[in-house]
Amino acid sequence: MKYDSLSDLVAAAKEQNISLSALVLRDQAASAEKTEEEMFQTMTQSLQVMKESVQDGLVEGIRSASGLTGGDAFKMHEAVKNGKNICGKVFGTALTKALAVSETNACMGRIVAAPTAGSCGILPAALLTIAEERNIPDKDVVMALFTASAVGLVIANKASIAGAEGGCQAECGAASAMAAAAIVEMCGGTPEMCEHACAIALKNILGLVCDPVAGLVEIPCIKRNAGGVANALVAAELALAGIGSAIPADEVIVTMKKIGDIMSPALKETAEGGLACTPTGKLLCEKVFGHS
Amino acid sequence: MLQAFDIIGPIMIGPSSSHTAGAVRIGKYARSILGTKPVSAQIRFSGSFAKTYKGHGTDKAIIAGIMGMDTDDGRIRRSMEIAKEEGLSFVFLEEDIDGAHPNTAEITLTDANGKSAEVQGASIGGGNIIINKINGTEVSITGKSDTLIIPHDDVPGMIAVVTNILAEKKVNIHGFSLCRDRKGGTAVMTIEIDGDIDESINEAILQNPHIHASTILKAI
Numbered sequence: 468m469k470y471d472s473l474s475d476l477v478a479a480a481k482e483q484n485i486s487l488s489a490l491v492l493r494d495q496a497a498s499a500e501k502t503e504e505e506m507f508q509t510m511t512q513s514l515q516v517m518k519e520s521v522q523d524g525l526v527e528g529i530r531s532a533s534g535l536t537g538g539d540a541f542k543m544h545e546a547v548k549n550g551k552n553i554c555g556k557v558f559g560t561a562l563t564k565a566l567a568v569s570e571t572n573a574c575m576g577r578i579v580a581a582p583t584a585g586s587c588g589i590l591p592a593a594l595l596t597i598a599e600e601r602n603i604p605d606k607d608v609v610m611a612l613f614t615a616s617a618v619g620l621v622i623a624n625k626a627s628i629a630g631a632e633g634g635c636q637a638e639c640g641a642a643s644a645m646a647a648a649a650i651v652e653m654c655g656g657t658p659e660m661c662e663h664a665c666a667i668a669l670k671n672i673l674g675l676v677c678d679p680v681a682g683l684v685e686i687p688c689i690k691r692n693a694g695g696v697a698n699a700l701v702a703a704e705l706a707l708a709g710i711g712s713a714i715p716a717d718e719v720i721v722t723m724k725k726i727g728d729i730m731s732p733a734l735k736e737t738a739e740g741g742l743a744c745t746p747t748g749k750l751l752c753e754k755v756f757g758h759s
Numbered sequence: 760m761l762q763a764f765d766i767i768g769p770i771m772i773g774p775s776s777s778h779t780a781g782a783v784r785i786g787k788y789a790r791s792i793l794g795t796k797p798v799s800a801q802i803r804f805s806g807s808f809a810k811t812y813k814g815h816g817t818d819k820a821i822i823a824g825i826m827g828m829d830t831d832d833g834r835i836r837r838s839m840e841i842a843k844e845e846g847l848s849f850v851f852l853e854e855d856i857d858g859a860h861p862n863t864a865e866i867t868l869t870d871a872n873g874k875s876a877e878v879q880g881a882s883i884g885g886g887n888i889i890i891n892k893i894n895g896t897e898v899s900i901t902g903k904s905d906t907l908i909i910p911h912d913d914v915p916g917m918i919a920v921v922t923n924i925l926a927e928k929k930v931n932i933h934g935f936s937l938c939r940d941r942k943g944g945t946a947v948m949t950i951e952i953d954g955d956i957d958e959s960i961n962e963a964i965l966q967n968p969h970i971h972a973s974t975i976l977k978a979i
Contacts, residue, residue: 470761495763509764516770531774532816532836572773575816575836582766584773612767619766628766645766683814684774755814 468494470620473665473716477658487648487658488610491617510609513579517568517591523576524567531573533755536685540567543693557600561700562693565592569692573685582619582628585684586642588692590615593646593699594653603653611653615645618665625717626724630677631736633727639695640672640723644716646699651706666712668702669719674726676734678741681752687742771886772835777862778815781882782808783835786824787979788890788902789866789878794974797868800825800849806861808882809853818851821864825849830886860889896947897938904933905956906949906976912969913939913946920970921948924963930956945971 468476468490480490496503525544530537543566546552547559569588572578581590590612598608619628622641627633647664656664672695680686712719733740742748772779790797802821804812812818816836823838826847834841842849856863860881869875879892890900893908900906911917918937925932934951961973 491763498760499762506763510767513764513767513770532819533814535814575772575774575779575819577770577772577831577833579768579770580776581768584771584775587773590767613763616763616766620761620763623761623766681814682811756810 469624470617471624473618473621473662473720476617476621477662480658486610486614486652487617487661488613488652491613492610495613495616507609510612511605514605514609514612516577516579517581518595520568520571520576520578520587521564521591521595522567524569524571524574525563529570529574531570531683531685532575533681533683533685535681535683535751535755536573536689537570539689540564540570557596558697558700560599561592561596561696564595565589565692565696566689568592569689573683573689581615582623582641582645583630583638585630585688586638586692586695588689589639589642589695589699590646590649592692592696593650593703597650597653601654607653611649614652614661615649618645618648618661621717622720622723625720627727633723634730634735635675635677635691636669636672636723637727638677639691640669640675643672643695643699643702644668646696647702647706650699650703654703654707656707660706660709662716663711664702664706666714666716666719667705667710668698669716669723670712670714671698671701673719673723676730676741677736678734678743679736679738680743680748681755682736682738682743683755686748686751769886770831772820772831772833774815776886777882777884778811778817779820779835780830780886781862781884781888782817782820782864783824783828783830784886784888784902784979785864785878785880785882785890786821786866787827788824788880788888788900788976789868789876790825790827791976791979792878792893793868793870793874793876795870795872795874797825798846798848798871799869800847801852801867802849803852803854803856803865805854805856805859805863805865808862808864809855812851817864821866822847822849825866825868859891863891865892893947896940898947898949899936900949900951900976901934902976902979904951904953904978906951907956907960908972908974908976909948909950909964910945910971911948911967912971913941913943914969917946917967917969918948920967921950921964924960925950925952928957928960930954930960
């Protein structure tokens with residue numbers, strides 16, 4: 468399979484009357500000349516590292532190498548544990564996990580790039596939170612990761628998953644679209660619903676720029692991972708309620724590419740625009756590197 | 760073509776593949792060129808590496824590589840403490856290297872017997888690296904496959920001598936470069952090959968009196 472159209476993948480899954488994940492697993496095993504069991508085991512390892520990266524980020528008092536960030540996942544975790552957060556346990560837990568994985572990354576811990584290191588909190592937070600809430604077994608979460616990978620492949624092939632090429636929409640956007648589709652499949656939605664979830668998530672983040680303070684994967688990246696998992700939950704909720712996207716996912720993906728192409732280089736990971744160039748952003752940069 | 764595990768993966772140590780994974784690999788390569796346990800390391804950061812290494816943790820990543828750690832090793836963030844415990848002293852310099860890639864590091868390692876190795880490499884994105892210089896000689900090595908390094912006299916026929924031996928052993932070459940310090944001086948062949956290579960090939964190559972050494976650097 469070419470992974471250049473989500474609607475083609477959905478059509479193929481429907482025709483064979485299987486899930487997107489089963490379709491992708493079979494195809495990926497064939498192209499890697501491995502058994503489906505081997506591919507499944509490799510993905511199971513990734514899920515294990517994702518779980519560990521959540522735990523690593525929940526430790527009180529962790530700080531990044533730059534000293535700019537750390538400890539927010541712990542604060543969110545405490546708020547949820549004490550029943551103080553306003554949007555309920557599921558939402559609060561998803562935010563906690565997204566912050567935790569992203570802080571683990573900033574603190575030189577081990578993570579799974581999904582699709583990148585900068586956006587690594589979104590997919591694990593979305594899947595692990597919903598799996599816990601609904602008692603979904605690991606094997607189904609692993610399969611959902613294959614669905615997520617298919618969405619990411621189409622975005623990578625038709626647009627980009629690099630902030631330097633497409634801005635944050637390409638990283639956190641891709642991650643939330645992948646997560647939204649994966650949640651939908653895990654919760655029993657159809658392949659079409661996965662497609663709609665992908666489209667909705669991407670539409671909600673179109674145009675988001677990549678403007679890291681001091682060029683570090685910390686500010687605003689860590690909180691954008693929290694925003695990204697919220698976006699994934701929104702898109703999955705709508706799609707599972709039977710709400711469709713008026714613009715098909717494939718067209719949204721091409722739109723994302725076009726927006727990325729006309730985005731100024733100052734807003735694509737160069738730290739020469741956006742939040743990186745605010746007075747505070749410059750000050751923080753000086754604090755870390757001694758120059759702006 | 761991209762695969763599922765390019766999207767969900769790699770498993771890596773944060774915060775960024777070029778500042779962590781790439782730096783670990785340059786350090787690891789320097790260690791393998793020294794070939795013994797280093798007791799001191801001097802790391803010279805150039806360009807963007809010089810300006811940003813502290814914030815990105817590139818210093819910890821390089822030391823981790825010198826200590827032999829892999830790119831997904833959870834101990835990378837504690838590598839400096841571990842290095843001190845294991846008797847490695849190290850110093851970082853911030854000095855630009857003319858014409859070097861922005862993310863360049865030059866590493867000088869010395870072992871307990873005073874043997875040293877100097878390696879210059881660049882982290883070129885996504886965890887990929889290029890080793891540009893070994894002990895002052897220009898090379899171009901990605902470290903993705905096993906590589907033969909062969910210093911020899913700059914006389915006619917040396918490429919044929921070595922490649923014939925490789926052909927006899929059914930070893931396929933996919934990358935080749937050669938440079939010399941001056942005409943008739945010392946030249947260095949760098950040969951990147953497919954698959955595994957057996958150490959016994961070094962003996963065959965060393966039989967030629969014009970060849971100074973033959974070293975296999977494993978892929979990292």
